[in-house]
Amino acid sequence: MTYPKHEIAIIGCGYLGAVLATVFAEQGNNVIGLDVDQGKVEKLNQGIAPFFEPEFDELIAAGISAGNLKFTTDPSAISTSDLVFICVGTPQLEGSSAADMRQIWSAIELIAPHLHSDALVVGRSTVPVGTAKEIETRLQKLTSTNSTIAWNPEFLREGFAVRDTRTPDRIVIGVQNSDDEQKLKSVYAPQLSKDIPLLVVDLATAELVKVSANAYLATKISFINAMSEIADKTGADVVALADAIGLDPRIGRKFLGAGVGFGGGCLPKDIRAFIHRAGELGLSSSLQFLKEVDEINLRQRDRVFSIAKDLLNGSVKGKRITVLGAAFKPDSDDVRDSPALDIAVRLNSEGANVVVHDPKALENAAKRFPVLTYEGDLEKALLNAELVLHLTEWMQYREIDPVSAKKLVRTPQMIDGRNMLNLEAYQAAGWKIVGLGRQPK
């Protein structure tokens, strides 16, 4: 099947933008990716993925060799693009819970002089509600083109980014007129032909869909983590509890994995920015509950820390501790706000001798926290450990044989911070193992 081809520009080629660019190119469009990071652009142009994401390596190499995918730091390269997707970062502002919007505003200033007269600017980053209108106002001041703005939130999950971009659960477009709606429908024709639901909404709804989806997901995780605190005190098993309530179709089992909580470059900063925005709108009380969600989440890190202390007789000082996992989630090398690293750093600052293992994220982790010791070989990482913490649920860790692993460590003690290991098998092999809200039977 052939689909209409478009001239597309992607502004900001990180986890979101680079994957979106390659998928649009795979669909036959001419795509130019613009980024301010020269090193990243050079790698991308050589067909090398600047981060780990399953399937992405092959896809980027294919796009570059096909010739319809290019990356640049030169903003004038977007002058022929009909659709310009804004995919820059919106991290948490230092010293505040608000979103740091500097990448958005600098991107708008960068592209404004080069926009094609009828270009449609499409926001894809996660932003506080009201941003699209603000971009429109700024663009009107900066350019004399007829360019308009639409919003098209991104729902990809790192670790599944390629799959989620090719076949998302749904496509949401916030538009102001039917021409823009048609342009976006045409770009997404390959997805729409697979019956992926399309929701056409206004700008504010499109912006809110993303942050409210993340707020809901965060709430679900913190809910089950609160239940796991109760389970610990009462001897109940939070995994069995999640299975039982998850069978209720009104609740569902997904996102009921109790453990060390959420992290990464999205959920934590998105819920904080949402709380902040509600405050600006005079609606603090509407999102008061999200503060509790955030607190419950951060409390899980304290909980693991204090269990570690208890297992090591009150002090971690001088103790050899192995942390399994550095990425904030498996199948990713993203270490932004990683619970595993947060705990590793705390243990280190209390004098523990911490060794961190991760299959993919050690380079990023070492850049962020050079103070920690990193080991890429799992057996070496486990050697002589007095305590092992399982904090990122890579498949590799679920496949550890507790009998062989016991021979490597000095003291067979494990905290399963992701409730994914077979507690009974560990116990049978002679380990002392604790989960969060569940214990071996």
Ligand SMILES: NC(=O)c1ccc[n+]([C@@H]2O[C@H](COP(=O)([O-])OP(=O)(O)OC[C@H]3O[C@@H](n4cnc5c(N)ncnc54)[C@H](O)[C@@H]3O)[C@@H](O)[C@H]2O)c1
């Ligand atoms: N990563 C995800 O899983 C995900 C999922 C959904 C939504 N989002 C949202 O997407 C946005 C991007 O996230 P990300 O994870 O890709 O961030 P990222 O930090 O990986 O990428 C941002 C990129 O933008 C570039 N950039 C910064 N300023 C620029 C400018 N003025 N012009 C051009 N490029 C510029 C940076 O160099 C970087 O490569 C955020 O708003 C995030 O919340 C991310």
